[in-house]
Amino acid sequence: GSQWVSDKRDGDGRMPRVLITGCMGQIGVELVPYLRQRYGNDNVVASDIQTGQPAEWAQAPGPFERLDVTRPQDYEALVSKYRVDYLVHNAAILSGTGEKNFELAMRVNIRGLETALELARAHRCARWCHAPSSIAAFGPESGPKELMPDVVAQRPTTIYGISKLYAEALGSYYRSKWGVDFRCMRFPGIVSWKQCPSGGTTDFSTEMFYYALQGSALKTFRAADTRLPMMYMDDALKATADILEAPREQLRQCVYNVNAFALTPRMVEEAVRAQCPNWTCSYVPDFRQGIAESWPQYMDDHNAREQWGWSPRFTAPDVFADMFKNLRVKLN
Ligand code: AKB
Numbered sequence: 001g002s003q004w005v006s007d008k009r010d011g012d013g014r015m016p017r018v019l020i021t022g023c024m025g026q027i028g029v030e031l032v033p034y035l036r037q038r039y040g041n042d043n044v045v046a047s048d049i050q051t052g053q054p055a056e057w058a059q060a061p062g063p064f065e066r067l068d069v070t071r072p073q074d075y076e077a078l079v080s081k082y083r084v085d086y087l088v089h090n091a092a093i094l095s096g097t098g099e100k101n102f103e104l105a106m107r108v109n110i111r112g113l114e115t116a117l118e119l120a121r122a123h124r125c126a127r128w129c130h131a132p133s134s135i136a137a138f139g140p141e142s143g144p145k146e147l148m149p150d151v152v153a154q155r156p157t158t159i160y161g162i163s164k165l166y167a168e169a170l171g172s173y174y175r176s177k178w179g180v181d182f183r184c185m186r187f188p189g190i191v192s193w194k195q196c197p198s199g200g201t202t203d204f205s206t207e208m209f210y211y212a213l214q215g216s217a218l219k220t221f222r223a224a225d226t227r228l229p230m231m232y233m234d235d236a237l238k239a240t241a242d243i244l245e246a247p248r249e250q251l252r253q254c255v256y257n258v259n260a261f262a263l264t265p266r267m268v269e270e271a272v273r274a275q276c277p278n279w280t281c282s283y284v285p286d287f288r289q290g291i292a293e294s295w296p297q298y299m300d301d302h303n304a305r306e307q308w309g310w311s312p313r314f315t316a317p318d319v320f321a322d323m324f325k326n327l328r329v330k331l332n
Contacts, residue, residue: 015039019084021069021116022091024048026190026197026206027132027236029056031088034237036060045082048091056194067091069112079119086244089116089131096288097199098160109163117170120180128181130244133168133255135188135229136161136201140294148296150257150303157294172254183243184255186299188229190236191319193326201288201295202228205268209323212272212279213331221286224266227297231260232314232322239310246308253307257299260312261319271320 018035022028023046033056036044041060046053047067057064065078069091079087091112098105113131120129138148139155156162164186171182189202196210197203204220211218231239239258243251269281304310314322 015043016085017043017045017082018086018088019045019047019078019082020088020090021047021067021075021112022089023064024050024054025090025092026192026195026200027233027240028090029054029195030192030233030237031090031240032062033057033060035088035241036062038241045078045084047078054195069115070107072115072118075112075115076119076123079123084123086128086130087116087120088240088244089113089129092163093160094197094200095134095136095158095160095291096201096203098163099158099287099291102159105159105163109160110166113163113167113170117174117180117182120182121174121178128183129171129174130183130240131167131171132240133164133184133186134161135186135295135299136291137164137168137186138294138296142296145296146298148257148299150253150255150300158291161294168255175254181248182254183246183251185239185243185258185304186255187236187239187258188231188260188299190233191230191323192233193323193330194233201291202230204265205230205263206323208265208268208272208281209327210331211281212276213324213327215279217280217282219282219284220265221284221288222265222292223285223289224269224283225264226289226292227262227264228292228295229259229261229297229299230263230316230319231258231312232319234322235260235312235314238313239304242308242310243304250307253303256304256307256310257301258304258310258312259299259301260314261316262298263316267316268320271316275324 041062093105174180175182
């Protein structure tokens with residue numbers, strides 16, 4: 001219990017009960033065991049529209065429920081059943097998939113988010129909601145791209161980015177109007193080795209490691225030299241726990257940029273090729289290149305650093321070394 005410093009509503013110091021949606025996604029797969037370790041296996045309820053739990057969870061087994069977040073009654077039933085304290089609403093259709101499937105993105109990202117916030121408002125047991133936002137919540141007219149501030153004209157151009165901006169604004173409204181403790185970070189692209197992401201614009205980074213170590217040539221969907229903010233999964237998990245546990249009075253805003261380092265596809269290619277000299281990678285940009293160009297290259301995250309102590313531990317070279325070390329074991 002010593003790690004748990006946030007609002008203990010019951011005054012008995014008990015661990016919070018957390019419901020995470022979208023747990024089979026790149027972040028969820030790792031967030032579930034991470035939070036189970038902090039709060040206890042039974043206190044973290046994992047949910048996803050897919051079933052079949054990842055091997056990673058065997059070390060931290062706990063409740064799992066199939067949930068389609070576009071079905072409000074099912075979502076509410078879980079919040080009631082588990083007397084959820086905190087909703088971590090990760091379910092989303094990513095930027096690339098959203099452009100191909102607008103209807104699905106509207107249902108999952110917009111309606112699903114509305115349901116999450118409504119449940120947080122309506123259930124005394126879930127007065128709290130955390131939903132991740134993204135660099136995608138900015139658009140080509142936002143600036144300055146080299147150091148994007150927290151507060152700026154955003155104007156995203158993908159449906160994914162629009163849904164994230166909507167989540168930021170609606171969550172902030174729920175906080176000021178009804179006191180829902182909405183907390184939100186704008187994540188960069190996440191590099192991770194446990195699960196190769198799909199459907200996003202920043203997937204290229206993780207993909208390069210997977211392809212090279214599996215001995216497969218890669219046609220990457222991005223141009224070589226477009227820079228994007230990136231972060232290692234370990235830091236993304238720590239950021240999630242830190243913002244969850246920050247005392248409410250320390251948070252002077254709802255939505256925070258969190259930045260770590262920036263990468264171009266060529267920088268990743270060079271790091272990968274240093275270890276796998278025979279690997280070949282070519283650049284065949286598709287529509288996601290335009291998406292990448294509309295996003296910032298680096299974010300100003302001084303508010304997160306000052307207000308709740310955000311500070312990434314992994315630099316790009318640390319990430320490359322750790323990716324190789326872990327993926328070599330996983331893929332062998
Ligand atoms: C995507 O590429 O769509 C996501 C993101 C940056 O939010 N990884």
